[in-house]
Amino acid sequence: MNISVIIPVYNASEFLGKAVDSALQFEEVKEILLVEDKSTDNSLEVCQKLILKDSRIQLYQHPDKGNHGAGATRNLGLEKAGCEFISFLDADDYYLPTRFDVEKEAFKEQKNEGVFGAIGVEYLSEKGRKEFQDKFKEVSLTTVNFPAEGETVLKGLLGLTSQVFGTFFHLNTLTLRKSVLVKNNLRFNENLRVHQDSDFIIKLAYHGYLKSGIIDKAIAIRGVHDHNRITKIIRYSPQYNQRQFLLWKSLHEWADSNPLPSDCKRKIYLTYKSFDLSLKTGLNKYFCIFLEVIKNPQILKTQYRFTYLNR
Structure with a gap:
C-alpha cells in the first residue's frame, strides 16, 4: 500500500507533532500533507519545522493564505494527494499502531473502496473531559455495533437497519481508494463549516463500497481538550x-x-x-x-x- 495522510491544521500547535509522529510510524504512509488554514496560534511555524524532519511531510496553504474551514482545507489535501490510498487525521488526534492492519488485506479485494474502524478518547484537560462526558456520557469508543459492508453501511448510517448500527464512524479511521473520489467527483461540501465530515461519509457510503474493519477496539485516538467544537453545542438548541x-x-x-x-x-x-x-x-x-x-x-x-x- 501507499497512503497519503491529510492533516488539516488550525490552531493545533501543541498537538500537531504527536499527530505527525503517529503517521510517520507506518512504512505504508508515503506522504503526510499538512494543510494549514490560517491559524491564529503558531501552528504555521510548527508546520515549517516539521517539514524539515522527514521528506514525507509536505506543507500547503490556500492560495490566498486565508482561512477557509475544514471542508476546503481537506479538499486542498485531496487535490495534492499523490498516493493510491488516502486517510485523514485531525491535528489534535493520533493513530495507534493497528491503524492500517485490516486495510492491508481488505484492499486486496478490488470491490472494497473504503475501510473504517473505531476511535477512542484521550482526555487532555479536565474541562474537556467534563464537557465531553456531559454530552456523550461515558462513551469511550466511537464505533458501529456490527460488521457491515456495501449498502448496509449507507442504511446503517441513516438508521434504516433492523439492528441499531451505531454512530457515525470517525473520519480519522477511514482509508479509501483515491479512485472512488475521482470517478464520482466526491469532495467535502465547503459551504458546511461543521458536519462536512458527516455529509462526506454518507455520500461516500452510497457512491463507494465501504467495509468495516476493526470496530471493537480503537485504531486511532481523539484528543479531547478545552476547545473541541463537538462539545460546545447543546443538543437541540x-x-x-x-x-x-x-x-x-x-x-x-x-x-x-x-x-x-x-x-x-x-x-x-x-x-x-x-x-x-x-x-x-x-x-x-x-x-x-x-x-x-x-x-x-x-x-x-x-x-x-x-x-x-x-x-
Whole structure:
C-alpha cells in the first residue's frame, strides 16, 4: 500500500507533532500533507519545522493564505494527494499502531473502496473531559455495533437497519481508494463549516463500497481538550438545529439528484424537513407542521420530531 495522510491544521500547535509522529510510524504512509488554514496560534511555524524532519511531510496553504474551514482545507489535501490510498487525521488526534492492519488485506479485494474502524478518547484537560462526558456520557469508543459492508453501511448510517448500527464512524479511521473520489467527483461540501465530515461519509457510503474493519477496539485516538467544537453545542438548541438543517439540506439536495434507494431518500427528506420545521417561528411554524404532517405523516415517527414539536 501507499497512503497519503491529510492533516488539516488550525490552531493545533501543541498537538500537531504527536499527530505527525503517529503517521510517520507506518512504512505504508508515503506522504503526510499538512494543510494549514490560517491559524491564529503558531501552528504555521510548527508546520515549517516539521517539514524539515522527514521528506514525507509536505506543507500547503490556500492560495490566498486565508482561512477557509475544514471542508476546503481537506479538499486542498485531496487535490495534492499523490498516493493510491488516502486517510485523514485531525491535528489534535493520533493513530495507534493497528491503524492500517485490516486495510492491508481488505484492499486486496478490488470491490472494497473504503475501510473504517473505531476511535477512542484521550482526555487532555479536565474541562474537556467534563464537557465531553456531559454530552456523550461515558462513551469511550466511537464505533458501529456490527460488521457491515456495501449498502448496509449507507442504511446503517441513516438508521434504516433492523439492528441499531451505531454512530457515525470517525473520519480519522477511514482509508479509501483515491479512485472512488475521482470517478464520482466526491469532495467535502465547503459551504458546511461543521458536519462536512458527516455529509462526506454518507455520500461516500452510497457512491463507494465501504467495509468495516476493526470496530471493537480503537485504531486511532481523539484528543479531547478545552476547545473541541463537538462539545460546545447543546443538543437541540437553536444553534444545533441550524447546523443540522444545513447538513441535511445538503444531503437532501444531493439525494434528489442521485438514484438512492427509496427508503434512504425518504429518511433524508424527513430528517431535513424536521430540522427545517424546527427553525420556523410563531403561528407560521404550526401551520407548516400541520401541512407537513398531512403530506408526510411519517414525520411524526422520526427521532427528530421533538426538535420542532417542543420548541
